[in-house]
Amino acid sequence: MARRKKIYEGKAKILYEGPEPGTIVQYFKDDATAFNAQKKDVIEGKGVLNNRLSEFFMSGLNQIGVPTHFLKRLNMREQLVRSCEIIPLEVIVRNYAAGSFSKRLGIEEGTQLPRPIVEYCYKDDKLGDPLVTEEHIAAFGWASQQDMDDILSLALRVNDFLSGVMLAVGIRLIDFKIEIGRVYDGDFMRLIVADEISPDSCRLWDIESGRKLDKDVFRRDLGNLTDAYSEVARRLGVMPKNATHMAKPKLIN
Numbered sequence: 001m002a003r004r005k006k007i008y009e010g011k012a013k014i015l016y017e018g019p020e021p022g023t024i025v026q027y028f029k030d031d032a033t034a035f036n037a038q039k040k041d042v043i044e045g046k047g048v049l050n051n052r053l054s055e056f057f058m059s060g061l062n063q064i065g066v067p068t069h070f071l072k073r074l075n076m077r078e079q080l081v082r083s084c085e086i087i088p089l090e091v092i093v094r095n096y097a098a099g100s101f102s103k104r105l106g107i108e109e110g111t112q113l114p115r116p117i118v119e120y121c122y123k124d125d126k127l128g129d130p131l132v133t134e135e136h137i138a139a140f141g142w143a144s145q146q147d148m149d150d151i152l153s154l155a156l157r158v159n160d161f162l163s164g165v166m167l168a169v170g171i172r173l174i175d176f177k178i179e180i181g182r183v184y185d186g187d188f189m190r191l192i193v194a195d196e197i198s199p200d201s202c203r204l205w206d207i208e209s210g211r212k213l214d215k216d217v218f219r220r221d222l223g224n225l226t227d228a229y230s231e232v233a234r235r236l237g238v239m240p241k242n243a244t245h246m247a248k249p250k251l252i253n
């Protein structure tokens, strides 16, 4: 059997060369990291849940005309995506104060913001993904002014979609991070939503109880991460409860 080519291994995912040119297989690992990988663990079932949840959000976005890299889910842990050139920015949209934003500006977590606030961080683990402004982005040529207009519009559309989907199942979308990629269609370049959208990259709070249903459960030791992610999946009707805890397949000789 031919070994497939690994293109990249990150903290939570592995990218393999896809079956056709311009495609990539995105494999979701069970590894969880926080605080720039200073805290690490393996959370059984996380990859399976994130694969399904990212499929759910990305295909929903595709359906409402927000272009994403998602093509189709291949199996429990893998999805086929369009290969793209990732813009080295983390695009963060915030509806309520939390995390680094609360610390930076001294605003209590959970405070509703007057309007969604979009922030950009430069993707560089060695530097701890520092916050940058559009001035830095333009000066260093990471994205053009036209790109930035398109990125802002994509980010706000993703925010409206995700906020609505979550609200419908009693969850408040506090904030999230997306990554944007470039694809080339002949002479034209388009921007698409890439990477993943999952509770690893969003803050999700139960509206009634305030219970956290996202990676803060891991970051802040608030309980079982797969239980939290399973709850999100269950409410969205994405996968039956406990599907991640199924017995491991046995090797048949």
Ligand code: UDP
Pocket: 090, 092, 098, 099, 100, 101, 129, 175, 176, 177, 200, 201, 202, 203, 215
């Ligand atoms: N986020 C992410 N990856 C990162 C940094 C942030 O997915 O490398 C997400 C995070 O889960 C949250 C949002 O972006 O939903 C805002 O994160 P924040 O800047 O508050 O950082 P944190 O407090 O997590 O360090």
